[in-house]
Amino acid sequence: MSKIIPFKAVRPTSDKVSLVTCRNYDDYSSAELAAWLSFNPYSFLHVIHPAYMHSQKITLDKRFKGVAHKYQDFKEDGIFMEEDKSVFFLYEIKTKTQSFTGIVAGTSIDDYKNNVIKKHEDTLQYRVEYFKDYLHQTGFNTEPVLITYPDNETLSDWIFKKKKSQPIYNFSTTNKEKHQLWKIETDEEIAWLAKQFEEIPELYIADGHHRSASAEMLYDEDSHLGNENLNYFMSFLIAESQVKIYEFNRIIRDLNGYSKEDFLEKLSEHFIIKDKEQELWKPQSKFEFGMYLDGSFYALFYKINDNFKNQNSILTNLDAQILYDKVLQPLLGIEDLRNDERIEYIPGKQSIATIKELVDEGEFEVGFMLYPSDISEIKALADNNLIMPPKSTYIEPKFRSGLMVYEL
Incomplete structure (x- = not known):
C-alpha cells in the first residue's frame, strides 16, 4: 500500500513560468549560466546559486542562507505564489521524440523506510549530508524524486481525460520542450487519486536516490520539531512504460x-x-x-x-x-x-x-x-536489495527546477 498526499505548492505565476523554470543547474556551462543570469532576472538560477560569480569564495552556510533569502525575494516580488489549499498536479513534458506525463505529490518517508518505495542505487554519504543541510537551511525543495508505478489502465484513462481540460500552465522552453500542468484540487478527485495509490503495493525510485535519502536524514534529525511536511518528500510519479x-x-x-x-x-x-x-x-x-x-x-x-x-x-x-x-x-x-x-x-x-x-x-x-538497462532489471535489483554500479542509467524525464516548490 502506497501513500501519496496533496501539498500546498509554491509555484511561478502563469505569466512568468517560462522565464522562471530552468534545467538542472549542473546542465549549464559557465557561459550559459552567465548569460541566463545576466539577461533573465526571473530565472530560478538566481535562487539556486545567488552571487554566482563569487560562489567559490563563500562558505556553504552563507551560500545556503543566500538561497533562502533569494527565494523569499522571489515570493515578495510576486514571482511565486502559494496554493490556497493542498492539491495534486498532473504534469506533461513533450520533447521532439518523447512524451511524459506524471503526478506531482508528496510521498511518505515511512514508505521509504519500510521499502514500499524501493531503491536500486547506492548513495554517497557526503552528498546525502550536503543536500540534507541544504534542505535544513533553505527550507524548501524544488527537485522531486522520480518514482515509477506499474502501468495502470484506470489511472491511464483518468490521465487521458484530465489532459483534455484547460491546463494552468502551457509553455515552451528554449530546448524545444513543451510543458503543461493541470491542478487536481477537488476533494473528490484528491480522495480518488490517493485511493488509487493505496492499491499499489510498491513504488520504485527511478531517479533521485540522494534526494530521498537526504529527506529521510532530515526527518530523522528534525521530526521531533513537529513539522508535518518533513514526513513526506515531493515526487513525480510516472507509469513504468513512460520512463526512458x-x-x-x-x-x-x-x-x-x-x-x-x-x-x-x-x-x-x-x-x-x-x-x-x-x-x-x-x-x-x-x-x-x-x-x-x-x-x-x-x-x-x-x-x-x-x-x-x-x-x-x-x-x-x-x-x-x-x-x-x-x-x-x-x-x-x-x-x-x-x-x-x-x-x-x-x-x-x-x-x-x-x-x-x-x-x-x-x-x-x-x-x-x-x-x-530496462525497467524490469531495475525492479529486479530493487526487489532483491541489490545495487547497480554507479552511473549505470541516465533516466528521463527531467523535472524543471523552479516549476514547483515543496516548503519544509
Whole structure:
C-alpha cells in the first residue's frame, strides 16, 4: 500500500513560468549560466546559486542562507505564489521524440523506510549530508524524486481525460520542450487519486536516490520539531512504460600499461571481437558492448555459456557489472567507479561520435558503449536489495527546477 498526499505548492505565476523554470543547474556551462543570469532576472538560477560569480569564495552556510533569502525575494516580488489549499498536479513534458506525463505529490518517508518505495542505487554519504543541510537551511525543495508505478489502465484513462481540460500552465522552453500542468484540487478527485495509490503495493525510485535519502536524514534529525511536511518528500510519479532509460557510456584515459594488441588479446578471453573499422557501431542488445580504440570501432559480444544466466545473480548479469568485472577492474585497474579520475561518463542520449571525438583528441585512450538497462532489471535489483554500479542509467524525464516548490 502506497501513500501519496496533496501539498500546498509554491509555484511561478502563469505569466512568468517560462522565464522562471530552468534545467538542472549542473546542465549549464559557465557561459550559459552567465548569460541566463545576466539577461533573465526571473530565472530560478538566481535562487539556486545567488552571487554566482563569487560562489567559490563563500562558505556553504552563507551560500545556503543566500538561497533562502533569494527565494523569499522571489515570493515578495510576486514571482511565486502559494496554493490556497493542498492539491495534486498532473504534469506533461513533450520533447521532439518523447512524451511524459506524471503526478506531482508528496510521498511518505515511512514508505521509504519500510521499502514500499524501493531503491536500486547506492548513495554517497557526503552528498546525502550536503543536500540534507541544504534542505535544513533553505527550507524548501524544488527537485522531486522520480518514482515509477506499474502501468495502470484506470489511472491511464483518468490521465487521458484530465489532459483534455484547460491546463494552468502551457509553455515552451528554449530546448524545444513543451510543458503543461493541470491542478487536481477537488476533494473528490484528491480522495480518488490517493485511493488509487493505496492499491499499489510498491513504488520504485527511478531517479533521485540522494534526494530521498537526504529527506529521510532530515526527518530523522528534525521530526521531533513537529513539522508535518518533513514526513513526506515531493515526487513525480510516472507509469513504468513512460520512463526512458539511457545507458551511461564510459571513456578511459589509458590502457593501464597494455599495448593495443595485448589489450585486444586479453579482451578475447571473454568477448568475441569484431572490427567495425569506421562504422559508428553501438550495441543492439544485452550482452553486447561497443568499443572505440585507436581510430576503430569494435563490437564485443560477451561469451555466455549455457548455464551463465541461471548460475549468476541479477547483478552479475547486468551489462554495466559485466564490463566492470571483466574489463574495467581486472584489466584497466579501475576499482572505484565513482572517484577514479581515469574514467568519465557520457550519457547515452549523446551521439557516440562524442566518444570518438574525445578519444581522437588524445585525452582518452578508449571508450566503451553499453546497451541500456530496462525497467524490469531495475525492479529486479530493487526487489532483491541489490545495487547497480554507479552511473549505470541516465533516466528521463527531467523535472524543471523552479516549476514547483515543496516548503519544509
